[in-house]
Amino acid sequence: MSLIAFEGMDGSGKSTLVNYLKNVLKEKYNKKVIVVQGLGSSSIGPTMRKIFLDQEISNLTCLWLSLANMSQTMEEIIRPALARGYWVLADRWLASTYAYQIFSYKMDFSLKKFQKITKKLFFLPKITFYLDIPVDIGLKRKRSIIGYELNRFERKDLAYLKQVQKGYQTFYQKEKKVKSYDTYLSSPDLVFYKMIDFLINRKMLPKEGR
Amino acid sequence: MSLIAFEGMDGSGKSTLVNYLKNVLKEKYNKKVIVVQGLGSSSIGPTMRKIFLDQEISNLTCLWLSLANMSQTMEEIIRPALARGYWVLADRWLASTYAYQIFSYKMDFSLKKFQKITKKLFFLPKITFYLDIPVDIGLKRKRSIIGYELNRFERKDLAYLKQVQKGYQTFYQKEKKVKSYDTYLSSPDLVFYKMIDFLINRKMLPKEGR
Numbered sequence: 001m002s003l004i005a006f007e008g009m010d011g012s013g014k015s016t017l018v019n020y021l022k023n024v025l026k027e028k029y030n031k032k033v034i035v036v037q038g039l040g041s042s043s044i045g046p047t048m049r050k051i052f053l054d055q056e057i058s059n060l061t062c063l064w065l066s067l068a069n070m071s072q073t074m075e076e077i078i079r080p081a082l083a084r085g086y087w088v089l090a091d092r093w094l095a096s097t098y099a100y101q102i103f104s105y106k107m108d109f110s111l112k113k114f115q116k117i118t119k120k121l122f123f124l125p126k127i128t129f130y131l132d133i134p135v136d137i138g139l140k141r142k143r144s145i146i147g148y149e150l151n152r153f154e155r156k157d158l159a160y161l162k163q164v165q166k167g168y169q170t171f172y173q174k175e176k177k178v179k180s181y182d183t184y185l186s187s188p189d190l191v192f193y194k195m196i197d198f199l200i201n202r203k204m205l206p207k208e209g210r
Numbered sequence: 211m212s213l214i215a216f217e218g219m220d221g222s223g224k225s226t227l228v229n230y231l232k233n234v235l236k237e238k239y240n241k242k243v244i245v246v247q248g249l250g251s252s253s254i255g256p257t258m259r260k261i262f263l264d265q266e267i268s269n270l271t272c273l274w275l276s277l278a279n280m281s282q283t284m285e286e287i288i289r290p291a292l293a294r295g296y297w298v299l300a301d302r303w304l305a306s307t308y309a310y311q312i313f314s315y316k317m318d319f320s321l322k323k324f325q326k327i328t329k330k331l332f333f334l335p336k337i338t339f340y341l342d343i344p345v346d347i348g349l350k351r352k353r354s355i356i357g358y359e360l361n362r363f364e365r366k367d368l369a370y371l372k373q374v375q376k377g378y379q380t381f382y383q384k385e386k387k388v389k390s391y392d393t394y395l396s397s398p399d400l401v402f403y404k405m406i407d408f409l410i411n412r413k414m415l416p417k418e419g420r
Binding site: 113 | 254281
């Protein structure tokens with residue numbers, strides 16, 4: 001059992017790789033696996049989303065609501081799943097909150113402060129896979145999905161998204177348990193191969209299972 | 211213009227004294243005054259309240275939602291009111307959040323951490339009036355209001371409320387800009403007299419206005 005986070009910009013391939021890993025963990029390694037949307041799988045998620053979309057709220061309010069959503073997701077899903085021996089794959093977790101909701105708005109809120117707040121109060125992933133992609137490519141990939149509507153974050157311009165990316169990079173400069181992959185130059189298959197290799201090397205998966 | 215917070219247990223006389231001060235500031239001193247429920251006057255207040263009452267949420271989730279509510283109250287009401295020269299009287303503010311939502315639950319969340327989080331992100335009151343009353347007396351006073359229904363915090367037992375009170379005391383041991391009054395042994399009129407005196411001594415009100 002482990003909490004594994006997948007972080008990165010929209011269009012960086014998080015969902016694809018989460019699904020790959022889920023299926024292989026289940027079918028090849030016979031693990032119990034649950035996938036969680038780190039920022040919104042809890043019972044208060046829909047209400048939070050409605051506030052984000054319908055109400056004019058400040059950046060700071062937005063941050064507290066996101067932390068509420070995360071801590072509730074942790075209590076309702078992650079904690080019980082880990083206790084029952086599941087692997088929990090989180091599609092976004094702390095780094096995304098920092099990058100999108102603090103760093104991008106240039107708030108008077110340091111990474112150090114964020115880490116101090118979250119340190120004892122949130123589960124920290126055993127490993128984080130950070131999927132790196134140029135922001136313009138990520139956006140184009142998202143947009144090429146037919147019928148896909150951009151959300152409020154995606155509608156913002158590239159300058160904003162580049163700031164978000166810088167937020168991720170700032171976050172991971174200080175984090176140890178993170179493995180970064182370039183998902184623009186490498187195919188999902190290749191990245192996935194490297195991921196499994198990494199988990200085997202870290203002894204999180206057995207060698208013979210391959 | 212000033213932010214003045216009124217803090218203390220339920221039944222300690224906050225509403226009464228807030229009203230006294232509001233009326234005197236307006237009528238005698240010709241000030242513009244607004245009263246704000248620090249923990250729930252914002253546009254997201256009703257939604258937050260509904261979640262608190264209807265959903266099973268963790269203590270930590272509850273704390274983030276309260277901070278969201280407070281920061282939104284700050285942006286929507288307190289900041290614009292101060293900018294327009296109003297005196298803002300807040301019925302509960304940071305100390306209540308700390309006492310009710312952190313200290314009372316014995317969370318792994320120190321006062322130092324709380325102060326670090328809130329320091330630059332929330333307005334700090336120019337002065338806080340802390341109204342101190344024995345918890346059993348406060349509870350009895352609240353209950354004696356006909357038709358008054360106890361809320362989820364009030365229903366909890368005295369041991370819990372004593373813990374909340376200890377939370378206030380812990381908070382104020384480290385705070386300078388606080389003036390404490392015993393509202394059990396002193397009548398509201400006497401406490402109010404002392405309050406006005408205090409504000410005059412601090413040069414927040416003119417002597418001749420008396």
